[in-house]
Amino acid sequence: MNENLENKVCLITGATNGIGQESAKALNKMGAEIVFIARSEEKGNFLKQQLKNDSGRDATMIVANLSSQAEVKRAANEFLALEKPLDILLNNAGIMNRQRTETVDGLEEVFSVNHLAYFTLSLMLLDKLKQTENSRVINVASGAHQFVKDMNFDDLQSEKTFKPLQVYGQSKLANILFTKSLSEKLLNSGVTVNCLHPGFVSTGIGSNNKGIWNLLMFLAKPFAKRTNKGAETSIYLCSSPAVKNISGEYFVDCTVEKVSEAANDPKQAEKLWDISVELAGLDLQR
DSSP states (O other): OOOOOTTOEEEEESOSSHHHHHHHHHHHHTTOEEEEEESOHHHHHHHHHHHHHHHSOOOEEEEOOTTSHHHHHHHHHHHHHTTOOOOEEEEOOOOOOSSOOBOTTSSBHHHIIIIIHHHHHHHHTHHHHHHSTTEEEEEEOOGGGGGOSSOOGGGTTOSSOOOHHHHHHHHHHHHHHHHHHHHHHTTTTTEEEEEEEOOSBOSSTTTTOOTHHHHHHHHHGGGSBOHHHHTHHHHHHHHOGGGTTOOSOEEETTEEOOOOTGGGOHHHHHHHHHHHHHHHTOOOOO
């Protein structure tokens, strides 16, 4: 993975830890100019220094809480105000909660961060992506999409029932459905859209939870991939010439893999798209 990304601009969410951080460091070493969105300014400043030490180049930080749609939109506008091209958008930020938490928008937090933030950020930056030759959108999904049979449109915000693994799995199913929808809408635009399963990776996801949940994560940690291994497919999709003309696919270990039946359902994809546009308050034509 020693591709030359000189003069390429890469925007990454969730870059201050885990596979997002490993991806940022690897792409930075390949020559890409890194712009990242961070919730914590302190962690973001630490990452900026790491990237500067590795390459001698300055990275750009945008501070935003991606659980808030207003913050996602502000982050998108801050990027646009930089007047830079956008070659690579890596939607990587993700959370897993033990208990149901509502965002400032009144939405369930896992759905909001893991899916709706990807959706809004990508769509607000579409024109910029289209203006950049051979640009790419990469969505970090998960094999956890198979935890659910279908999107539960009757309880999308998990108000009736909250089961942590199913809620997380549904958000990852949403990532794949969104990837396929966006890829189809961008056919022949010069923008590719793909998603991936990083594997079970030892990251900070779920670290805001306590009690038995933390214990389970601790016990599972020895069986997890190291974060640098978990980031390999993200880095591959961001940088490899081999995927230049591939779009709408789901990758595992840098290889196209099959998804669940629900993840290939165009009716669910279309319904999720329409609901997401409404929840995001975006004025878009499908």
